[in-house]
Amino acid sequence: MTRCWWEGGTIYQVYPRSFQDSAGDGIGDLRGMEQRLDYIASLGVDAIWLSPIFPSPMADFGYDIADYRGIEPLFGTQADFDSLLAAVHARGLKLLLDFVPNHSSDQHPWFIESRSSRNAPKRDWYIWHDPAPGGGPPNNWTSDFGGSAWEYDAATGQYYLHAFLTQQPDLNWRNPELRAAMHDVMRFWLDRGVDGFRIDVLWHICKSLDFADNPLNPDYHPSMGEKFLVLQTHSTDQPEIHAIVRDMRTIADSYRGGDRCVLIGEICLPLPRLMTYYGNGSDGVHLPFNFALIETAWQARTIAQFIEEYESALPPGAWPNWVIGSHDAKRVAGRLGEPQARVAAMLLLTLRGTPTLYQGDEIGIGAVDILPDMIRDPRELREPGLGLGRDPARTPMAWDGSPHAGFSTAKPWLPLHADWRTRNVSAQLEDPHSILMLYRNLLSLRRDSHELAKGPYEPCLDGAPLASSGDDVCCGCRDAAMSSTCVCGVAMYRGP
Numbered sequence: 001m002t003r004c005w006w007e008g009g010t011i012y013q014v015y016p017r018s019f020q021d022s023a024g025d026g027i028g029d030l031r032g033m034e035q036r037l038d039y040i041a042s043l044g045v046d047a048i049w050l051s052p053i054f055p056s057p058m059a060d061f062g063y064d065i066a067d068y069r070g071i072e073p074l075f076g077t078q079a080d081f082d083s084l085l086a087a088v089h090a091r092g093l094k095l096l097l098d099f100v101p102n103h104s105s106d107q108h109p110w111f112i113e114s115r116s117s118r119n120a121p122k123r124d125w126y127i128w129h130d131p132a133p134g135g136g137p138p139n140n141w142t143s144d145f146g147g148s149a150w151e152y153d154a155a156t157g158q159y160y161l162h163a164f165l166t167q168q169p170d171l172n173w174r175n176p177e178l179r180a181a182m183h184d185v186m187r188f189w190l191d192r193g194v195d196g197f198r199i200d201v202l203w204h205i206c207k208s209l210d211f212a213d214n215p216l217n218p219d220y221h222p223s224m225g226e227k228f229l230v231l232q233t234h235s236t237d238q239p240e241i242h243a244i245v246r247d248m249r250t251i252a253d254s255y256r257g258g259d260r261c262v263l264i265g266e267i268c269l270p271l272p273r274l275m276t277y278y279g280n281g282s283d284g285v286h287l288p289f290n291f292a293l294i295e296t297a298w299q300a301r302t303i304a305q306f307i308e309e310y311e312s313a314l315p316p317g318a319w320p321n322w323v324i325g326s327h328d329a330k331r332v333a334g335r336l337g338e339p340q341a342r343v344a345a346m347l348l349l350t351l352r353g354t355p356t357l358y359q360g361d362e363i364g365i366g367a368v369d370i371l372p373d374m375i376r377d378p379r380e381l382r383e384p385g386l387g388l389g390r391d392p393a394r395t396p397m398a399w400d401g402s403p404h405a406g407f408s409t410a411k412p413w414l415p416l417h418a419d420w421r422t423r424n425v426s427a428q429l430e431d432p433h434s435i436l437m438l439y440r441n442l443l444s445l446r447r448d449s450h451e452l453a454k455g456p457y458e459p460c461l462d463g464a465p466l467a468s469s470g471d472d473v474c475c476g477c478r479d480a481a482m483s484s485t486c487v488c489g490v491a492m493y494r495g496p
Contacts, residue, residue, distance in 0.1 A: 009046030021408035030076035044443030047094035059167040064105035094195035127161040196262035206241040208234040281317030320353030334367035398424035
Protein backbone atom coordinates (compact mmCIF):
# COMPACT_ATOMS: atom_id res chain seq x y z
CA MET A 1 0.00 0.00 0.00
CA THR A 2 1.24 3.51 -0.80
CA ARG A 3 1.93 5.34 2.45
CA CYS A 4 -0.31 8.40 2.71
CA TRP A 5 -0.41 11.64 4.69
CA TRP A 6 -2.78 10.28 7.31
CA GLU A 7 -0.46 7.45 8.33
CA GLY A 8 1.93 9.89 9.97
CA GLY A 9 -0.74 12.48 10.74
CA THR A 10 -3.01 13.44 13.61
CA ILE A 11 -6.70 14.31 13.17
CA TYR A 12 -8.47 16.99 15.24
CA GLN A 13 -12.26 16.84 15.51
CA VAL A 14 -14.16 20.13 15.55
CA TYR A 15 -17.78 20.19 16.72
CA PRO A 16 -18.78 23.40 14.91
CA ARG A 17 -21.66 24.44 17.18
CA SER A 18 -19.21 24.69 20.07
CA PHE A 19 -15.91 25.88 18.61
CA GLN A 20 -16.22 29.62 17.89
CA ASP A 21 -19.19 31.91 17.31
CA SER A 22 -18.67 34.88 14.98
CA ALA A 23 -22.33 35.89 14.60
CA GLY A 24 -23.15 36.61 18.25
CA ASP A 25 -25.97 34.06 18.49
CA GLY A 26 -24.28 31.66 20.92
CA ILE A 27 -23.72 29.00 18.25
CA GLY A 28 -20.38 28.29 16.62
CA ASP A 29 -20.05 28.78 12.86
CA LEU A 30 -17.68 28.47 9.91
CA ARG A 31 -16.34 32.03 10.07
CA GLY A 32 -15.60 31.57 13.74
CA MET A 33 -13.75 28.36 12.99
CA GLU A 34 -11.66 30.11 10.34
CA GLN A 35 -10.70 32.72 12.93
CA ARG A 36 -9.27 29.94 15.12
CA LEU A 37 -7.35 28.04 12.45
CA ASP A 38 -3.99 29.36 13.59
CA TYR A 39 -4.64 27.78 16.98
CA ILE A 40 -5.41 24.41 15.40
CA ALA A 41 -2.29 24.63 13.22
CA SER A 42 -0.18 25.56 16.27
CA LEU A 43 -1.20 22.35 18.02
CA GLY A 44 0.75 20.36 15.45
CA VAL A 45 -2.13 18.33 14.00
CA ASP A 46 -2.47 17.50 10.32
CA ALA A 47 -6.19 17.37 9.55
CA ILE A 48 -9.53 18.65 10.80
CA TRP A 49 -12.64 16.49 10.91
CA LEU A 50 -15.70 18.72 10.89
CA SER A 51 -18.96 17.39 12.33
CA PRO A 52 -22.02 17.93 10.08
CA ILE A 53 -22.53 21.45 8.69
CA PHE A 54 -25.32 20.65 6.20
CA PRO A 55 -28.89 22.05 6.19
CA SER A 56 -30.82 20.37 8.98
CA PRO A 57 -33.90 20.82 11.19
CA MET A 58 -31.44 20.01 14.02
CA ALA A 59 -33.54 17.28 15.61
CA ASP A 60 -30.19 15.55 16.21
CA PHE A 61 -28.00 18.64 15.81
CA GLY A 62 -26.95 18.11 12.22
CA TYR A 63 -27.05 14.33 11.96
CA ASP A 64 -30.51 14.71 10.40
CA ILE A 65 -29.61 16.14 7.00
CA ALA A 66 -32.16 17.83 4.75
CA ASP A 67 -29.70 18.64 1.93
CA TYR A 68 -26.43 16.79 1.47
CA ARG A 69 -24.96 19.48 -0.80
CA GLY A 70 -25.68 22.67 1.13
CA ILE A 71 -24.53 24.55 4.22
CA GLU A 72 -26.77 25.04 7.25
CA PRO A 73 -27.49 28.82 7.56
CA LEU A 74 -26.73 28.66 11.30
CA PHE A 75 -23.15 27.84 10.31
CA GLY A 76 -22.83 30.19 7.32
CA THR A 77 -22.90 29.96 3.55
CA GLN A 78 -21.26 27.96 0.80
CA ALA A 79 -18.89 30.92 0.33
CA ASP A 80 -17.96 30.68 4.03
CA PHE A 81 -17.19 27.00 3.57
CA ASP A 82 -15.06 27.63 0.49
CA SER A 83 -13.15 30.32 2.39
CA LEU A 84 -12.60 27.96 5.31
CA LEU A 85 -11.41 25.16 3.05
CA ALA A 86 -8.94 27.46 1.30
CA ALA A 87 -7.66 28.73 4.65
CA VAL A 88 -7.25 25.16 5.95
CA HIS A 89 -5.23 24.17 2.89
CA ALA A 90 -3.17 27.37 3.06
CA ARG A 91 -1.94 26.23 6.48
CA GLY A 92 -0.92 22.84 5.16
CA LEU A 93 -3.86 21.09 6.82
CA LYS A 94 -6.49 18.71 5.45
CA LEU A 95 -10.27 18.97 5.89
CA LEU A 96 -12.55 15.97 6.37
CA LEU A 97 -16.34 16.17 6.34
CA ASP A 98 -18.88 14.03 8.19
CA PHE A 99 -20.71 11.83 5.66
CA VAL A 100 -24.02 10.55 7.07
CA PRO A 101 -25.19 7.73 4.76
CA ASN A 102 -27.44 5.68 7.04
CA HIS A 103 -30.30 8.15 7.30
CA SER A 104 -31.52 11.56 6.23
CA SER A 105 -33.88 14.05 7.84
CA ASP A 106 -37.58 13.41 7.42
CA GLN A 107 -37.58 16.92 5.90
CA HIS A 108 -35.27 15.87 3.06
CA PRO A 109 -37.06 16.14 -0.32
CA TRP A 110 -36.22 12.49 -0.95
CA PHE A 111 -38.20 11.35 2.09
CA ILE A 112 -41.05 13.79 1.51
CA GLU A 113 -41.50 12.21 -1.93
CA SER A 114 -40.99 8.68 -0.58
CA ARG A 115 -43.69 9.24 2.04
CA SER A 116 -46.18 10.72 -0.41
CA SER A 117 -47.41 7.40 -1.83
CA ARG A 118 -46.62 3.70 -1.98
CA ASN A 119 -46.09 4.24 -5.71
CA ALA A 120 -43.81 7.27 -5.36
CA PRO A 121 -40.64 7.05 -7.50
CA LYS A 122 -38.47 7.35 -4.38
CA ARG A 123 -40.56 5.05 -2.19
CA ASP A 124 -37.82 2.42 -2.23
CA TRP A 125 -35.11 4.96 -1.37
CA TYR A 126 -36.12 4.36 2.26
CA ILE A 127 -37.00 1.19 4.15
CA TRP A 128 -40.75 0.60 4.33
CA HIS A 129 -42.50 -2.51 5.61
CA ASP A 130 -46.02 -3.72 6.26
CA PRO A 131 -47.21 -4.13 9.86
CA ALA A 132 -46.72 -7.47 11.59
CA PRO A 133 -49.48 -10.03 10.85
CA GLY A 134 -51.23 -9.16 14.09
CA GLY A 135 -50.58 -5.45 13.72
CA GLY A 136 -47.84 -3.33 15.19
CA PRO A 137 -44.17 -2.92 14.16
CA PRO A 138 -42.76 -5.41 11.63
CA ASN A 139 -40.22 -6.80 14.12
CA ASN A 140 -38.52 -6.13 17.46
CA TRP A 141 -35.68 -3.92 16.24
CA THR A 142 -34.91 -1.07 18.62
CA SER A 143 -33.83 2.49 18.02
CA ASP A 144 -30.42 3.45 19.40
CA PHE A 145 -32.25 6.31 21.11
CA GLY A 146 -34.82 4.04 22.77
CA GLY A 147 -38.13 2.58 21.70
CA SER A 148 -39.03 0.79 18.49
CA ALA A 149 -36.99 1.40 15.35
CA TRP A 150 -40.24 1.55 13.35
CA GLU A 151 -42.65 4.47 12.89
CA TYR A 152 -46.13 4.00 11.49
CA ASP A 153 -47.23 6.21 8.60
CA ALA A 154 -51.02 6.31 8.61
CA ALA A 155 -51.29 7.87 5.16
CA THR A 156 -49.68 4.89 3.41
CA GLY A 157 -50.37 2.16 5.98
CA GLN A 158 -46.75 1.06 6.36
CA TYR A 159 -43.90 1.52 8.84
CA TYR A 160 -40.57 3.15 8.01
CA LEU A 161 -37.31 2.22 9.71
CA HIS A 162 -35.30 4.66 11.81
CA ALA A 163 -32.25 3.43 13.69
CA PHE A 164 -32.19 6.70 15.61
CA LEU A 165 -34.91 9.38 15.92
CA THR A 166 -38.22 9.12 14.10
CA GLN A 167 -37.06 12.28 12.29
CA GLN A 168 -34.12 10.27 10.87
CA PRO A 169 -35.54 7.67 8.46
CA ASP A 170 -33.03 5.06 7.27
CA LEU A 171 -31.97 5.12 3.63
CA ASN A 172 -32.18 1.93 1.57
CA TRP A 173 -28.67 1.21 0.28
CA ARG A 174 -29.97 -1.83 -1.60
CA ASN A 175 -31.64 0.56 -4.05
CA PRO A 176 -29.19 1.33 -6.90
CA GLU A 177 -30.63 4.79 -7.55
CA LEU A 178 -30.20 5.80 -3.91
CA ARG A 179 -26.68 4.41 -3.93
CA ALA A 180 -25.79 6.40 -7.05
CA ALA A 181 -27.25 9.58 -5.53
CA MET A 182 -25.12 9.19 -2.40
CA HIS A 183 -22.03 8.52 -4.50
CA ASP A 184 -22.75 11.81 -6.26
CA VAL A 185 -22.81 13.51 -2.86
CA MET A 186 -19.32 12.20 -2.15
CA ARG A 187 -18.08 13.41 -5.54
CA PHE A 188 -19.68 16.85 -5.00
CA TRP A 189 -17.57 17.52 -1.92
CA LEU A 190 -14.44 15.83 -3.24
CA ASP A 191 -14.69 17.97 -6.37
CA ARG A 192 -14.94 20.98 -4.08
CA GLY A 193 -11.61 20.01 -2.53
CA VAL A 194 -12.24 18.16 0.73
CA ASP A 195 -9.69 15.52 1.69
CA GLY A 196 -11.96 12.70 2.79
CA PHE A 197 -14.84 11.70 5.03
CA ARG A 198 -15.60 10.35 8.44
CA ILE A 199 -18.54 8.00 7.68
CA ASP A 200 -21.22 8.07 10.36
CA VAL A 201 -22.51 4.72 11.78
CA LEU A 202 -21.12 2.84 8.81
CA TRP A 203 -21.95 -0.60 10.23
CA HIS A 204 -25.65 0.33 10.27
CA ILE A 205 -26.23 1.06 6.59
CA CYS A 206 -27.23 -2.43 5.43
CA LYS A 207 -30.01 -4.54 7.01
CA SER A 208 -31.01 -8.17 6.52
CA LEU A 209 -33.51 -8.82 3.77
CA ASP A 210 -35.73 -11.09 5.86
CA PHE A 211 -36.27 -8.51 8.66
CA ALA A 212 -36.05 -11.28 11.25
CA ASP A 213 -36.37 -10.39 14.92
CA ASN A 214 -33.11 -9.62 16.64
CA PRO A 215 -32.20 -12.03 19.46
CA LEU A 216 -32.89 -10.82 22.97
CA ASN A 217 -29.86 -9.64 24.91
CA PRO A 218 -29.33 -12.07 27.85
CA ASP A 219 -27.21 -9.48 29.66
CA TYR A 220 -29.66 -6.59 29.34
CA HIS A 221 -30.14 -4.25 32.29
CA PRO A 222 -32.40 -1.17 32.19
CA SER A 223 -29.44 1.08 33.01
CA MET A 224 -27.99 0.22 29.58
CA GLY A 225 -30.82 1.90 27.66
CA GLU A 226 -33.45 0.32 25.44
CA LYS A 227 -31.03 0.05 22.52
CA PHE A 228 -29.52 -2.97 24.25
CA LEU A 229 -32.76 -4.89 24.75
CA VAL A 230 -31.77 -6.90 21.68
CA LEU A 231 -28.54 -7.83 19.93
CA GLN A 232 -28.38 -6.05 16.57
CA THR A 233 -27.71 -9.25 14.65
CA HIS A 234 -30.07 -8.56 11.71
CA SER A 235 -30.25 -4.76 11.74
CA THR A 236 -26.52 -4.00 11.37
CA ASP A 237 -23.24 -5.36 9.95
CA GLN A 238 -24.66 -7.43 7.09
CA PRO A 239 -22.29 -9.15 4.62
CA GLU A 240 -23.49 -7.00 1.71
CA ILE A 241 -22.14 -3.86 3.37
CA HIS A 242 -18.62 -4.60 2.20
CA ALA A 243 -19.60 -4.17 -1.46
CA ILE A 244 -21.01 -0.77 -0.51
CA VAL A 245 -17.77 0.16 1.23
CA ARG A 246 -15.81 -1.04 -1.79
CA ASP A 247 -17.67 1.42 -4.01
CA MET A 248 -17.00 4.27 -1.60
CA ARG A 249 -13.32 3.38 -1.52
CA THR A 250 -13.13 3.35 -5.33
CA ILE A 251 -14.54 6.87 -5.41
CA ALA A 252 -12.15 8.17 -2.75
CA ASP A 253 -9.12 6.58 -4.38
CA SER A 254 -9.95 8.22 -7.71
CA TYR A 255 -9.15 11.65 -6.20
CA ARG A 256 -5.87 13.38 -5.27
CA GLY A 257 -3.56 10.96 -7.05
CA GLY A 258 -1.05 9.34 -4.71
CA ASP A 259 -1.95 11.59 -1.75
CA ARG A 260 -5.16 9.75 -1.14
CA CYS A 261 -8.41 10.98 0.32
CA VAL A 262 -9.04 9.13 3.55
CA LEU A 263 -12.21 7.27 4.56
CA ILE A 264 -12.71 6.83 8.30
CA GLY A 265 -15.55 4.54 9.32
CA GLU A 266 -17.47 4.86 12.57
CA ILE A 267 -17.86 1.18 13.45
CA CYS A 268 -18.74 -0.04 16.95
CA LEU A 269 -18.20 -3.77 16.71
CA PRO A 270 -16.12 -6.48 18.40
CA LEU A 271 -12.52 -6.59 17.20
CA PRO A 272 -12.80 -9.50 14.70
CA ARG A 273 -15.78 -7.88 12.96
CA LEU A 274 -14.21 -4.42 13.08
CA MET A 275 -11.18 -5.71 11.17
CA THR A 276 -13.30 -6.87 8.24
CA TYR A 277 -13.96 -3.22 7.35
CA TYR A 278 -10.34 -2.84 6.27
CA GLY A 279 -11.18 -5.21 3.43
CA ASN A 280 -8.08 -6.55 1.72
CA GLY A 281 -6.19 -3.28 2.20
CA SER A 282 -7.45 -1.66 -0.98
CA ASP A 283 -11.24 -2.07 -0.89
CA GLY A 284 -12.24 -1.21 2.69
CA VAL A 285 -12.18 2.04 4.59
CA HIS A 286 -8.68 3.27 5.33
CA LEU A 287 -9.36 3.62 9.06
CA PRO A 288 -12.20 1.78 10.84
CA PHE A 289 -12.38 3.87 14.03
CA ASN A 290 -10.86 2.12 17.04
CA PHE A 291 -12.69 3.26 20.20
CA ALA A 292 -10.94 0.91 22.62
CA LEU A 293 -9.29 3.69 24.66
CA ILE A 294 -12.79 5.05 25.34
CA GLU A 295 -14.51 1.72 25.97
CA THR A 296 -11.86 -0.46 27.63
CA ALA A 297 -11.46 -0.41 31.42
CA TRP A 298 -8.71 2.06 32.30
CA GLN A 299 -6.29 -0.46 33.76
CA ALA A 300 -2.76 -0.78 32.46
CA ARG A 301 -2.66 -4.53 31.85
CA THR A 302 -6.14 -4.52 30.28
CA ILE A 303 -5.13 -1.76 27.89
CA ALA A 304 -1.80 -3.44 27.11
CA GLN A 305 -3.59 -6.70 26.33
CA PHE A 306 -5.98 -4.96 23.95
CA ILE A 307 -3.13 -3.16 22.17
CA GLU A 308 -1.47 -6.53 21.58
CA GLU A 309 -4.73 -8.07 20.34
CA TYR A 310 -5.49 -5.11 18.09
CA GLU A 311 -2.04 -5.05 16.49
CA SER A 312 -2.12 -8.82 15.99
CA ALA A 313 -5.57 -8.66 14.38
CA LEU A 314 -4.68 -6.04 11.75
CA PRO A 315 -4.89 -7.47 8.21
CA PRO A 316 -1.80 -7.18 6.00
CA GLY A 317 -1.26 -3.58 4.92
CA ALA A 318 -3.84 -2.19 7.38
CA TRP A 319 -2.98 0.88 9.40
CA PRO A 320 -3.96 1.26 13.10
CA ASN A 321 -5.76 4.22 14.64
CA TRP A 322 -6.67 5.37 18.15
CA VAL A 323 -9.31 7.66 19.70
CA ILE A 324 -9.73 8.90 23.29
CA GLY A 325 -12.62 11.35 22.91
CA SER A 326 -15.48 12.40 20.64
CA HIS A 327 -18.75 14.31 20.55
CA ASP A 328 -20.56 11.11 21.57
CA ALA A 329 -18.42 10.06 24.56
CA LYS A 330 -17.83 11.41 28.04
CA ARG A 331 -14.83 13.72 28.19
CA VAL A 332 -11.59 11.88 28.90
CA ALA A 333 -10.80 14.20 31.84
CA GLY A 334 -14.37 13.71 33.06
CA ARG A 335 -13.99 9.93 32.92
CA LEU A 336 -10.51 9.65 34.34
CA GLY A 337 -9.55 12.95 36.02
CA GLU A 338 -6.81 15.24 34.73
CA PRO A 339 -3.76 13.24 35.92
CA GLN A 340 -4.95 10.17 34.02
CA ALA A 341 -6.10 12.35 31.11
CA ARG A 342 -2.43 13.33 30.77
CA VAL A 343 -1.44 9.67 30.75
CA ALA A 344 -4.13 9.02 28.13
CA ALA A 345 -2.70 11.81 25.96
CA MET A 346 0.76 10.27 26.23
CA LEU A 347 -0.57 6.85 25.28
CA LEU A 348 -2.61 8.17 22.35
CA LEU A 349 0.27 10.19 20.90
CA THR A 350 2.99 7.58 21.31
CA LEU A 351 1.17 4.55 19.87
CA ARG A 352 1.82 3.54 16.27
CA GLY A 353 -1.01 4.67 14.02
CA THR A 354 -3.28 7.63 13.36
CA PRO A 355 -4.58 9.39 16.50
CA THR A 356 -7.77 11.47 16.61
CA LEU A 357 -8.15 14.27 19.18
CA TYR A 358 -11.44 15.89 20.17
CA GLN A 359 -11.64 19.64 20.70
CA GLY A 360 -11.36 20.68 24.33
CA ASP A 361 -9.67 17.50 25.51
CA GLU A 362 -6.35 19.27 25.01
CA ILE A 363 -7.27 21.79 27.74
CA GLY A 364 -8.65 19.09 30.02
CA ILE A 365 -12.34 19.99 30.02
CA GLY A 366 -13.86 17.58 32.53
CA ALA A 367 -17.37 16.66 33.55
CA VAL A 368 -19.94 19.40 32.98
CA ASP A 369 -23.20 19.51 34.90
CA ILE A 370 -26.16 20.10 32.59
CA LEU A 371 -29.21 21.21 34.54
CA PRO A 372 -32.54 19.67 33.47
CA ASP A 373 -33.76 22.86 31.79
CA MET A 374 -30.52 23.08 29.78
CA ILE A 375 -30.59 19.56 28.29
CA ARG A 376 -30.54 19.66 24.50
CA ASP A 377 -29.54 16.12 23.54
CA PRO A 378 -32.52 14.10 22.21
CA ARG A 379 -31.00 10.88 23.51
CA GLU A 380 -31.01 12.19 27.08
CA LEU A 381 -34.50 13.61 26.64
CA ARG A 382 -35.84 10.23 25.44
CA GLU A 383 -34.18 8.17 28.19
CA PRO A 384 -33.55 10.58 31.07
CA GLY A 385 -31.55 9.69 34.13
CA LEU A 386 -29.39 6.95 32.57
CA GLY A 387 -26.36 9.14 32.01
CA LEU A 388 -26.40 8.51 28.26
CA GLY A 389 -26.67 12.18 27.30
CA ARG A 390 -24.03 13.66 25.03
CA ASP A 391 -24.41 17.32 26.01
CA PRO A 392 -21.45 17.29 28.46
CA ALA A 393 -19.11 16.39 25.59
CA ARG A 394 -20.45 19.16 23.38
CA THR A 395 -20.09 22.23 25.58
CA PRO A 396 -18.30 25.25 24.09
CA MET A 397 -14.57 25.69 23.79
CA ALA A 398 -13.05 28.10 26.32
CA TRP A 399 -10.58 30.52 24.74
CA ASP A 400 -9.90 33.08 27.47
CA GLY A 401 -11.22 34.63 30.68
CA SER A 402 -13.48 37.17 29.00
CA PRO A 403 -17.30 36.88 29.15
CA HIS A 404 -18.53 33.58 27.71
CA ALA A 405 -14.88 32.45 27.54
CA GLY A 406 -14.28 34.23 24.24
CA PHE A 407 -16.53 31.69 22.51
CA SER A 408 -19.35 34.16 21.85
CA THR A 409 -20.66 37.60 22.76
CA ALA A 410 -23.99 35.94 23.64
CA LYS A 411 -25.03 33.20 26.03
CA PRO A 412 -23.74 29.91 24.55
CA TRP A 413 -26.20 27.25 23.41
CA LEU A 414 -24.83 24.93 26.13
CA PRO A 415 -23.18 25.98 29.41
CA LEU A 416 -19.42 26.22 29.77
CA HIS A 417 -17.46 24.01 32.16
CA ALA A 418 -17.42 25.45 35.69
CA ASP A 419 -13.70 26.32 35.78
CA TRP A 420 -13.55 28.02 32.37
CA ARG A 421 -12.09 31.22 33.82
CA THR A 422 -8.86 29.37 34.56
CA ARG A 423 -9.21 26.37 32.26
CA ASN A 424 -8.98 28.06 28.88
CA VAL A 425 -6.56 28.23 25.97
CA SER A 426 -5.11 31.63 26.82
CA ALA A 427 -4.32 30.70 30.43
CA GLN A 428 -2.81 27.36 29.50
CA LEU A 429 -0.58 28.80 26.80
CA GLU A 430 1.08 30.82 29.54
CA ASP A 431 1.64 27.81 31.79
CA PRO A 432 4.47 25.51 30.63
CA HIS A 433 3.07 22.71 32.80
CA SER A 434 -0.52 22.86 31.51
CA ILE A 435 -2.19 19.94 29.80
CA LEU A 436 -2.40 22.03 26.61
CA MET A 437 1.39 22.41 26.58
CA LEU A 438 1.68 18.67 27.18
CA TYR A 439 -0.38 18.05 24.05
CA ARG A 440 1.65 20.53 22.03
CA ASN A 441 4.94 19.04 23.20
CA LEU A 442 3.80 15.49 22.51
CA LEU A 443 2.55 16.43 19.03
CA SER A 444 5.85 18.18 18.30
CA LEU A 445 7.79 15.16 19.52
CA ARG A 446 5.61 12.87 17.44
CA ARG A 447 6.12 14.98 14.33
CA ASP A 448 9.89 14.92 14.82
CA SER A 449 10.04 11.19 15.56
CA HIS A 450 9.31 8.63 12.87
CA GLU A 451 9.38 5.95 15.57
CA LEU A 452 6.49 7.44 17.57
CA ALA A 453 4.18 7.75 14.58
CA LYS A 454 5.11 4.64 12.65
CA GLY A 455 7.49 2.51 14.69
CA PRO A 456 6.66 -0.70 16.58
CA TYR A 457 6.15 -0.73 20.31
CA GLU A 458 7.24 -3.09 23.07
CA PRO A 459 5.33 -3.22 26.37
CA CYS A 460 7.15 -2.47 29.61
CA LEU A 461 5.83 -4.65 32.43
CA ASP A 462 6.75 -5.34 36.07
CA GLY A 463 8.95 -2.28 36.48
CA ALA A 464 11.40 -3.14 33.71
CA PRO A 465 13.50 -0.15 32.63
CA LEU A 466 12.23 1.89 29.70
CA ALA A 467 15.70 2.76 28.39
CA SER A 468 19.26 1.84 29.18
CA SER A 469 20.86 5.19 30.01
CA GLY A 470 20.48 8.92 30.33
CA ASP A 471 18.79 11.45 32.58
CA ASP A 472 15.28 11.44 33.98
CA VAL A 473 13.26 13.60 31.57
CA CYS A 474 9.63 14.64 31.80
CA CYS A 475 7.43 13.22 29.06
CA GLY A 476 5.19 16.29 29.28
CA CYS A 477 7.32 19.42 29.59
CA ARG A 478 10.74 17.87 28.79
CA ASP A 479 12.37 19.43 31.86
CA ALA A 480 15.23 17.47 33.33
CA ALA A 481 14.50 16.29 36.87
CA MET A 482 15.65 13.78 39.44
CA SER A 483 12.32 12.84 41.03
CA SER A 484 9.90 10.21 39.82
CA THR A 485 7.21 12.76 39.03
CA CYS A 486 7.57 16.19 37.44
CA VAL A 487 5.68 19.28 38.65
CA CYS A 488 3.55 19.02 35.48
CA GLY A 489 2.03 15.84 36.94
CA VAL A 490 3.42 13.40 34.37
CA ALA A 491 5.46 10.36 35.30
CA MET A 492 9.17 10.47 34.42
CA TYR A 493 11.05 8.20 32.11
CA ARG A 494 14.74 7.43 31.77
CA GLY A 495 15.55 9.14 28.47
CA PRO A 496 18.35 8.10 26.12
